[in-house]
Amino acid sequence: MTTVAAPRLSRRISEGLFLTFCWVATGIAILALAAILWSLLSQGIGGLDLNIFTKSTPAPGSEGGLLNAILGSLMMCVVAMIGAVFIGVLAGTWLSEYARDSHYGKVVRFLNDVLLSAPSILVGLFVYTILVAPLKGFSGLAGSVALALLAAPVITRTTEDVLRLQPIALREASVALGAPVWRTILTVIWKAAQGGMLTGALLAFARISGETAPLLFTALNNQFLSLDLTKPTANLPVVIFNFALSAYDDWRRLAWAGALLIAATVLTVTIVARIIAREPRRS
Amino acid sequence: MTAAADVPSPTPTAPSRSAFGAAFDKGFEILCFSAATFLLAALGGIVVSLAIGGWPAFQTFGLNFFVSAEWDPVQEIYGAAGAVTGTLVTASLALLFALPLAFGIAIFLVELCPPLLRRPIGTAVELLAGIPSIVYGMWGLFVFAPWFAKHVQMPIMMSAEPGTLWEKITTGVPNGAGILSASIILAIMILPFIAATMRELLLTIPAQVRESAYGLGSTTFEVVRKVSIPYVRTGAIGAIMLGLGRALGETMAVTFIIGNAHGFPTSIFASGSTIASTIANEFAEATERLHAASLIALGLVLFLITFVVLALARLLIGRQANL
Numbered sequence: 001m002t003t004v005a006a007p008r009l010s011r012r013i014s015e016g017l018f019l020t021f022c023w024v025a026t027g028i029a030i031l032a033l034a035a036i037l038w039s040l041l042s043q044g045i046g047g048l049d050l051n052i053f054t055k056s057t058p059a060p061g062s063e064g065g066l067l068n069a070i071l072g073s074l075m076m077c078v079v080a081m082i083g084a085v086f087i088g089v090l091a092g093t094w095l096s097e098y099a100r101d102s103h104y105g106k107v108v109r110f111l112n113d114v115l116l117s118a119p120s121i122l123v124g125l126f127v128y129t130i131l132v133a134p135l136k137g138f139s140g141l142a143g144s145v146a147l148a149l150l151a152a153p154v155i156t157r158t159t160e161d162v163l164r165l166q167p168i169a170l171r172e173a174s175v176a177l178g179a180p181v182w183r184t185i186l187t188v189i190w191k192a193a194q195g196g197m198l199t200g201a202l203l204a205f206a207r208i209s210g211e212t213a214p215l216l217f218t219a220l221n222n223q224f225l226s227l228d229l230t231k232p233t234a235n236l237p238v239v240i241f242n243f244a245l246s247a248y249d250d251w252r253r254l255a256w257a258g259a260l261l262i263a264a265t266v267l268t269v270t271i272v273a274r275i276i277a278r279e280p281r282r283s
Numbered sequence: 284m285t286a287a288a289d290v291p292s293p294t295p296t297a298p299s300r301s302a303f304g305a306a307f308d309k310g311f312e313i314l315c316f317s318a319a320t321f322l323l324a325a326l327g328g329i330v331v332s333l334a335i336g337g338w339p340a341f342q343t344f345g346l347n348f349f350v351s352a353e354w355d356p357v358q359e360i361y362g363a364a365g366a367v368t369g370t371l372v373t374a375s376l377a378l379l380f381a382l383p384l385a386f387g388i389a390i391f392l393v394e395l396c397p398p399l400l401r402r403p404i405g406t407a408v409e410l411l412a413g414i415p416s417i418v419y420g421m422w423g424l425f426v427f428a429p430w431f432a433k434h435v436q437m438p439i440m441m442s443a444e445p446g447t448l449w450e451k452i453t454t455g456v457p458n459g460a461g462i463l464s465a466s467i468i469l470a471i472m473i474l475p476f477i478a479a480t481m482r483e484l485l486l487t488i489p490a491q492v493r494e495s496a497y498g499l500g501s502t503t504f505e506v507v508r509k510v511s512i513p514y515v516r517t518g519a520i521g522a523i524m525l526g527l528g529r530a531l532g533e534t535m536a537v538t539f540i541i542g543n544a545h546g547f548p549t550s551i552f553a554s555g556s557t558i559a560s561t562i563a564n565e566f567a568e569a570t571e572r573l574h575a576a577s578l579i580a581l582g583l584v585l586f587l588i589t590f591v592v593l594a595l596a597r598l599l600i601g602r603q604a605n606l
Contacts, residue, residue: 011502018504022395025387026404029478032471033411039426040418087318094315108319110601114593115326117525118586119532121559122329125566125582129332149325156322180304182311210415213534213559217567237417241535244421259418270413274406 037263044260047253052261056225057239060248066258068225068234075227076140076219076235077209080147084208085201088152089190092159097185100164109160116153123149124214132218140233143219150211151204158200162193195276202273206266212237236262330586337580339573348580354545356565361577363558363584365546370557370585372548373462373537374530377469381526385474389481390511394503405482412475420539423468428459428540431467436552455552463551465541469533473526480522480600484515521599528593532585534559558585 051065058064091112099105127146132138166189174184190197220232221239236258243255340348340361351362392405436457443450455461488511496510512519542554543564556564558581569575 011505015502015504018507019395021383022387022391025384026391026396028384029388029411029471029474030404030407032474033407033414035426036414036418036422039422043425087321090315090318091322094312094319098312098315099319105319108323110594110597111326112322113597114590115322117528117532117589117593118326118329119534119559119589121532121534121562122333122582122586125336125562125579126325126329126332128566129336129579130328152322152325156319180308182308183304185311206413210417212415212417213563216563220567237415237535240417240421244417244424245539255421259421262415263418266413266415267410270410271406274409 040256040260040263043253043256044258047257048260052254052257057223057234057243057254058250060246060251064254066236066239066254066261068222069236069239069258070261071225071227072140072219072222072234073209073236075229076144076147076215076233077205079141079144079229080151080208081201081205083144083148084151084155084204087148088155088200088204089159089197091152091156093163093185093190095156095160096163097181097189112153112156115149116157119213120146120150120211121213121216124216124218127214127218137230138218138220138232140219140229140231140235143215143233143235144229146214146218147208147211150214151208154204154207155197155200158203159193159197162196162200163189165196166192199273199277202269202276206269206273209269210237210262210266212241216241330583333579333583333586337576337583339576340580343573344577348577349584352545352547354561356569356571356574359571359573361573363577363581365548366556366558366561366581367584367588369462369541369548369555370531370559370588373466373469373541373555373557374527376463376466376551377473377530378523378527380467380470381474381477382523384470385477385481385526388474388478389485390507392478392482393485394507408475408478411471412479416472416533416535417539419468419472419536423464423536423540424460427468428464430459431464432457432459440552452550453552454550456554457552460540460542460554461550461552462541462548462555465537465555465557468536468540469530472533472536473529476529477522477526480525481515481519484518484522484600485511487518488514517602518600521596521601524592524596524599528589528596531589531592532559534563538563558582 051063052067053065053070054067055063055065056068057066091108095105095109095112099108123146127142127149131142131145135142170188170192171184174188175181179188215235215238219235219238221242222232222234224234226233240255240258240262243251243258246252246255344351344361348361348363349367350364351360352365352368353360353362354365355361388408392401392408396404436455436459439453440455440457443453492514493506493510496506501509537557538560541556541560543556543560544554545556545561548555562578562582566575566578569578
């Protein structure tokens with residue numbers, strides 16, 4: 001078969017086309033990333049002065065910054081992460097240590113994976129109907145709850161994955177020394193898996209810090225600096241959304257600066273998480 | 284695994300310390316169990332709250348809610364068909380663009396990439412996945428759309444023969460916003476997710492299998508086509524569905540660039556809307572009860588569509604490998 005000349009040529013051509021295509025596809029992805037980063041830098045860096053961190057969002061035409069939005073976002077993310085880590089770590093532990101092969105465990109694992117990729121705007125609608133509508137008011141706390149619901153499945157998933165990687169001998173050794181199961185988990189298994197669990201938490205944080213859709217009708221927005229999470233709370237994503245679609249140039253400039261801030265945060269956190277998780281790669 | 288959980292409580296030779304320890308064992312298990320159940324309850328809560336919140340809309344419009352594309356907040360007539368169509372069309376187009384590219388990237392990273400570049404390129408693809416949706420939206424509207432209008436949309440619209448079907452599906456305002464632009468931005472967004480899953484799947488193929496194919500004299504293309512793809516087929520379909528699920532529910536980027544017009548999309552350059560973009564645009568201002576209910580009902584429709592897609596995706600990927 002291989003002695004025939006013609007197929008050989010066609011094989012070489014199809015091989016060449018295929019390889020070229022793979023290179024080009026990768027090139028397109030890199031190009032898209034570069035284009036987006038370049039736009040962010042070139043449009044956002046100009047607006048990134050000290051005012052951003054010291055002044056609140058302005059009325060059109062006057063000077064201002066993003067202080068209230070940055071603070072609001074930080075507060076909501078921190079509160080959300082506290083809740084999400086609590087739920088996620090315990091749920092992940094249950095899946096890995098108690099329910100590995102049980103039916104209920106399989107159901108939880110499966111539906112958690114669905115929740116993980118469920119549209120974030122639906123989580124916003126859900127929190128609106130259970131918190132905002134009954135309490136008759138938008139609040140930063142409602143925003144935190146929505147963000148926590150988005151982060152918890154990520155943490156659950158990564159926690160289960162890294163706990164499963166811990167050798168059974170580790171558990172047996174601890175229990176053989178007389179430690180109860182809960183102490184084994186807390187002081188031996190969690191300790192051994194802490195790097196991976198931290199990576200999971202960081203990735204979850206990266207995910208929620210840029211989320212906009214679930215905050216549109218939970219945290220809403222607030223023109224003024226406020227540390228009260230029971231009131232509508234300013235946050236970067238919603239401010240960016242409103243300012244970017246406005247007709248005012250200075251608002252748009254702030255939106256670009258905010259977008260640069262968020263993207264820089266998310267990308268840095270992602271890279272840090274990856275470095276912590278650095279595992280020997282298969283080739 | 285179960286061994287750790289089934290071990291008997293510590294022997295009574297260490298009574299002072301283990302009395303509480305053993306007693307708390309059950310408590311800790313219940314705590315973990317509750318956290319896991321909480322997640323289930325959250326998912327259940329989403330379905331139930333959307334069903335209850337959307338009920339008035341289903342009650343008022345009945346089946347018409349699903350077949351009518353009329354969306355008129357002034358006269359209070361709401362139909363989901365326009366937004367549902369917009370969602371399905373943009374997500375399918377996005378998948379169509381993203382799929383071959385994602386596949387090429389995965390193959391590149393596994394088979395072709397020089398080892399030195401593997402990590403930087405892998406990281407770059409991951410970063411593409413990490414960029415927040417709203418940044419894609421801004422970039423799409425302010426950078427991509429003007430470029431797209433000038434270099435793609437105008438030439439296509441100018442060259443379309445009048446009266447042909449092609450002319451019909453390419454009419455629109457040449458501002459770069461619309462169904463096709465939204466699909467392209469969506470494609471860039473889901474690209475890294477499909478590529479990453481596909482890459483993980485390709486890495487599960489035992490080296491011997493690929494190497495034997497190479498040993499028989501196959502070219503890379505033949506190995507990929509006849510060995511790799513058949514090996515990961517089930518999981519690859521799951522990866523594709525996962526990407527589709529993301530595209531269906533993506534909100535902010537689409538809201539920026541789709542043009543936000545109600546009704547059936549008429550051409551690839553026309554403005555349209557998706558379920559998510561409609562909710563994002565209108566819900567905060569929906570003061571009329573029926574308007575809000577209709578938006579929540581839309582949300583329920585979106586949830587059901589994505590649930591089916593994501594569930595299928597997880598089943599298929601899970602069958603292939605534990606990813």
